[in-house]
Amino acid sequence: MIKVGVFGAKGRMGSEVVRAVQGADDTELVAGVDENEERENVRGAEVVVDFTHPEAVMGNLRWLVANGIHAVVGTTGLDEERLAELRDVLAENPGVKVLIAPNFGIGAVLMMHFAAKAAPHFDSVEIVELHHPNKADAPSGTASRTAELVSAAREGAEPMPDATTAEVPGARGADVSGVRVHALRLAGLIAHQEVILGTHGETLKIRHDSMSRESFMPGVLLGVRRVAELPEQLTVGLEALLDLE
Ligand SMILES: NC(=O)C1=CN([C@@H]2O[C@H](COP(=O)(O)OP(=O)(O)OC[C@H]3O[C@@H](n4cnc5c(N)ncnc54)[C@H](OP(=O)(O)O)[C@@H]3O)[C@@H](O)[C@H]2O)C=CC1
Numbered sequence: 454m455i456k457v458g459v460f461g462a463k464g465r466m467g468s469e470v471v472r473a474v475q476g477a478d479d480t481e482l483v484a485g486v487d488e489n490e491e492r493e494n495v496r497g498a499e500v501v502v503d504f505t506h507p508e509a510v511m512g513n514l515r516w517l518v519a520n521g522i523h524a525v526v527g528t529t530g531l532d533e534e535r536l537a538e539l540r541d542v543l544a545e546n547p548g549v550k551v552l553i554a555p556n557f558g559i560g561a562v563l564m565m566h567f568a569a570k571a572a573p574h575f576d577s578v579e580i581v582e583l584h585h586p587n588k589a590d591a592p593s594g595t596a597s598r599t600a601e602l603v604s605a606a607r608e609g610a611e612p613m614p615d616a617t618t619a620e621v622p623g624a625r626g627a628d629v630s631g632v633r634v635h636a637l638r639l640a641g642l643i644a645h646q647e648v649i650l651g652t653h654g655e656t657l658k659i660r661h662d663s664m665s666r667e668s669f670m671p672g673v674l675l676g677v678r679r680v681a682e683l684p685e686q687l688t689v690g691l692e693a694l695l696d697l698e
């Protein structure tokens with residue numbers, strides 16, 4: 454049995470993780486911790502899953518790594534600066550592994566992968582992400598990661614055509630690594646993303662929809678089961694566990 458703790462246990466995602474950990478045959482819940490509760494409660498856990506808040510996650514990770522506990526992180530907002538800090542903290546604690554996945558949905562990981570594969574074959578790529586209105590961050594971690602992957606895949610390509618010279622601020626979305634990202638927040642939604650690619654006379658749309666937060670749980674459990682054996686101390690992206698080419 455893998456002993457698991459959950460940070461953000463009463464949240465939308467954390468409560469689903471608690472259910473998944475309790476329901477799986479090979480995992481056992483040590484404790485759930487929320488804001489203003491003692492992190493010490495998860496002592497004894499081999500792996501802690503974090504679905505908290507962009508402002509809380511770094512403090513949680515510093516504590517986990519210092520205490521020799523592997524982390525599986527779904528919380529978004531971990532930019533390059535924070536990842537660099539995390540690498541420094543990990544270097545001082547060589548046995549500890551951290552897996553960060555902007556999206557644990559298997560279909561979402563495939564959507565990002567397919568978008569990166571398609572990107573060099575098109576002149577234009579834009580991303581539309583759609584989420585529930587309680588979400589704190591925009592654009593989503595998934596959209597930012599997709600933009601980074603698309604940008605890397607298009608390295609050396611011509612700039613995307615765009616004649617805009619007069620713009621109401623925000624009308625063209627956010628520029629993430631040179632890719633336009635448009636964020637919608639609508640009641641009734643959970644998590645959705647469309648990558649739209651265009652070239653002469655044709656477009657390709659790659660869309661993923663999470664219709665429930667249960668959809669993220671197979672990916673979270675996969676991370677919990679495999680984090681300890683990952684070759685690197687810090688791994689970003691669930692694709693590292695999915696054998697994608
Ligand atoms: N990677 C993925 O697949 C997914 C990632 N996410 C990301 O996960 C994060 C959480 O999303 P969601 O569950 O919707 O958010 P919620 O607001 O529903 O849950 C966050 C929880 O974390 C708690 N919390 C805040 N600070 C701390 C802290 N310092 N220590 C412990 N717990 C804390 C909150 O408590 P309180 O309410 O009392 O402040 C709350 O219970 C977001 O960053 C979101 O983008 C979401 C879905 C999928």
Ligand SMILES: O=C(O)C1=N[C@H](C(=O)O)C[C@H](O)C1
Nearest residue numbers: 529555556588593594595644
């Ligand atoms: O806050 C959410 O809900 C989600 N957050 C993640 C993100 O920012 O990409 C993953 C998924 O989109 C749901």
